[in-house]
Amino acid sequence: MAHRLEPLVIRHTHRLPVPLGPEGRGGGAARRFDAALMSVGFKLSASLMEQLSGLAEETVVDTAVRTLDTVREMTGDHVRHNVYFVDFPANVPDTYDFWARCLVDALADDASRQSTLARLSTGVLDLLTLPSYGNYRHTYAEMLAAHDELIAAAGDRMTVLHPGGGADDEVTALYLALAGSTTPLGEDGLRDLGALAGHCADGPQPEAIPVREARAVINLARLGAGADLLLDTVTDVLRLACALSDGDVSLVEPTRFRSLSRPVRRALIAGLDAVVAAAPAKLADVTAHREAFKRLGERLHPHEYPGRPHAADVFAVARGEKEARSFDSHVEELLGRNDVTGAVRLLTAAPGKLFRSLDRLLRVCRTQDERDAVVAAAGQVAPQVSGRVLLSVREHFHNRARETGDRRVFVNGLGRAWVTADTRLPVPAPERERLTAVLDTETRSRLPEPDHLLIDPGILDVALPLSGRATATGLGVLPRGSLSPVDGELLRFFVHWKQTEHRTDYDLSALMLDASYATVSWLSYTALSDVGGAHSGDITDAPDGASEFIDLRLDAVRGTFIVPQVNIYAGEGFEVVEESFFGFMLRDAEQRGRPFEPRTVRMKSELRGPGRVALPLVFLRGSDGRWYAKWLHLYLRGAPHANRVEGNRVSVATLVRGIVERDHLTVRYLTGLMTDRATAVTIWDGASVPAGPVTYIGRERPDGLHPDSLVITPENLRALIPG
CATH class of the missing domain: 3.40.50 (Rossmann fold)
Incomplete structure (x- = not known):
């Protein structure tokens, strides 16, 4: 069982659980294993090499096979990356010449000539109707034959794998780390936690599970294993019900609840009853998710459990038959009467809510006494506020000092981004500085003494990972707002996708902006080449998987920003396709090799967000002349179909500006x-x-x-x- 979870340990920790097996002379197998790893940009540490060398050769070989499959997937090398133009990046044609060639080919083909002439007579020609457009015209093997072997370079990525403990110990340690995380995990992190929780249900548990979404995933596994549920609010039960229906445990998106078995219904009803019996005031939590609780009640049939009256109260509140006034409504009533001091006094009973309300409270204060009361209350309850909230508020107030009051960029928990006008009043500078001092002092007191x-x-x-949803699963991926240097002469983006059922066309593009965020140029299927850059060609169907690439010489790029993006032109979304991921490679100018070389991959991240346009990161030219990557992890809603770089230039530039000019806490x-x-x-x-x-x-x-x-x-x- 632990071996099945070994890939999770490697992906999350870059440690290889040292296998159990007989001693032997595995040195030769270990060296071959190391050489195979190096071909995809990984390497065994000296200590791991030594430990493997002391095992039997068969044990080392079995370990190598499993590990190579894992690391190849981490880099994106588990699929075949073909290109439309066989010798890309060389000999990429002019866009209009290429389209004309496709038209000539269609007219020369007896099977397509008449239909092509008919379409031309209307004055409009759809490129997708031309037989030679959008589909690979050569095999993967023919593409490989057109390229030289990769020339090794000192700058090629080399990720070192270190020795871990036994498989069971490593799996348990990873479970405890994810379950006890103080910051929310992303979708893939929650999925991995679920797999680990099922294995570890009967083993050690973390002292606390601070994140509610993680608690829901763990409860799902515990329910399946017959273990006691970990519940302390009625919302914990609602989240568990969402998990049982493969819904959104963050409660951002509505869940369509499935029919539940009687034992499961009994467990959820018992959980609700116990929570409310222990603390009747927790009924007030129902009002925040009233509609979801009403839909859940239709599935749980609470009337079948007359011995659980407290659970029945939950659904009575949801239906409006029983009053349970929420904490927030009390706060709003006080603020509606302009009683800021009273609202602050009440909020001290909910330190997290107080800290999330500090900006608003300071803006509505009318007197210095009220502002003093807000700051004093923050100092009083700061020791009770989670570290993640402390840091989030610290970052917020730092940027409030820099904001011009023009526009605000919002990013929700799913990575969907939008921009609105900023109509907020400023926060007074003295109070902002006093709060910053409180936050710094409290944070410092909680950090370990590192010797x-x-x-x-x-x-x-x-950037500090204040939310797991501010990043994506993958190799070399950093949280939103992180800045990292880009050392290389050739920058190459790639996207790969494989459709599940319907024809799906993803378009890789790169938008170049100047220092004022105005458009300079772009590369896409409508602009195959530009100064120092080339596009690998448009693929419009991916039943077996498809890849597109953009190659750029950084010294020839015009502009200050390079914004790679993936547009869904037609078909399935990022969360529907069987697989989709984005990444970039760096090479020296003289390096050859295939369009995709795993040793040159610096970053590969999954594309699994909402919306029809993905913005993984932006490359920017620093004041020192060097290029840097700043991580975005954003998704735009886009249009239902036919998204193109030309159509979203303004919205992309606005979002990029909002992230680039924001100071993230690092x-x-x-x-x-x-x-x-x-x-x-x-x-x-x-x-x-x-x-x-x-x-x-x-x-x-x-x-x-x-x-x-x-x-x-x-x-x-x-x-x-x-x-």
Whole structure:
């Protein structure tokens, strides 16, 4: 069972559970394993190589087969990436010449000549009706034959795999880390947690499960295993019901509840009854999700359980037959009477709500006494507020000092983004600064005393993962707002998708903007080439999977920003297709190789968000002349069909501006607070590491760290967020 979950351990931790097996002479197999890993940009650490070399060869080979399948999928090398133009990026034709060639081919074909002439007579010609447009004209093998072998370069990515413990121990440790996370997990993280929770239902459990969505997924697994449910609010039961129906446990999107078996109905009714019996005031939580509870009641049949009167009260409140006034309504009543002090006094009973309301409270204050009361209340309850909320509010007020009051960018929990006018009054500077001091002091007090702190400067501009939905599953993916240098001469984006049922056409495009976010040019199926750039060609159907690429010479790019995007022209959405992912590669100018080379992949992320236009990241030219990637993870609603880069230039530029010009709270902020408490601080030079235990914070775990070291990398960066 643990072996089945081994890929999750590798993906989340970059550790390989050391297999159990007889001792032997596995050195040769281990070296072959290492060589195979290097072909896809991975490598065994020295200590892992040593441990594998002491095992029997058969054990090493079995481990290698499983691991190679996992890491190939991590880079996107598990599929065949063909291109429309066989020798891309060379010899990409002019767009209109290419279209004319497709038309000539259609007229020369007896099977398509008459229908093509008929369409031409109307004055309009659909490219999709031309036989040679949109479909591969050569096999994958023929494409490979057209390209030289990849020339190895020192800058090729090399991700090191380190030794872990036994498979069961590693699976348990990963479960505890995900279940006890102080920040919400993304969709894929919740799915992985569900798989782990089922395996670990009878084992150790985290001291606390701070995130409600995680609790729902764990309860689903515990229900299946016959274990006790972990419930303390009626909303926990509602989330579990959503999980049982494969719905949205975050409760953002409505769930269509399925019919439930009698044992499941009995368990949910018992859970509701126990929660309300222990704390009747929790009935007030029903009003926030009244409609969902009404629909759930239709499935649970509470009238069949006369011995559960408290559960019946839940649905009576949902139907409006019983009053249970919410906490928020009391607050709104006080604010409606302009009683800010009274509202603040009430909100101290709900510290998280108070902190989320600070901006609004300070804007409606009419006197200095009221503003003083708000700040004083924040200082009073700060120790009771979660670290994630502290940091989110800290980031918010920092940016409030910089905002011009023009437009606001909103991003919901699913990554869907939109822009509205900013009509808010400013927050008074003195109160903003006093609150910032409160937040810094409280955050500093919660951070660990790291003794010897070893910092990789490459991680300092990585944004703190205050929400798992501000990122995506994949390799080399960083949270929204993170900034990382791009060191290479050739930048190549790629997208791959495989439709589930209907013809699906995704279009990879790149929009170039100047320093004022105005359009300079773009690359897409309507503009196959530009100065220093080329598009691999439009694929319009993907029953067996399809890929598109864009190649750019960074020194030839006109403009300040490069915005890659994936537009859904027709067919299934990102959440419907069997598979879809985006990534980018970096190469030296003289490197050859196939259009897709896993060793050159710097980032590969899943595309599974809402909307019809995906914006994974933006590349920007810094004041030092270097290029940087800033991570977006955004989705635009787009049009139902025929989305094109030309049609969304303005909205894309506005969103990019909102993210680029926002200061996200980064690792630099937390390490700055931690240095005050460290006995020693060392900036890692990429070579030697200290002999003793350290707290290491960096992009990748260095080889040779003391085994008692605490290691924080992007894979477990959420562990840096204080509770």
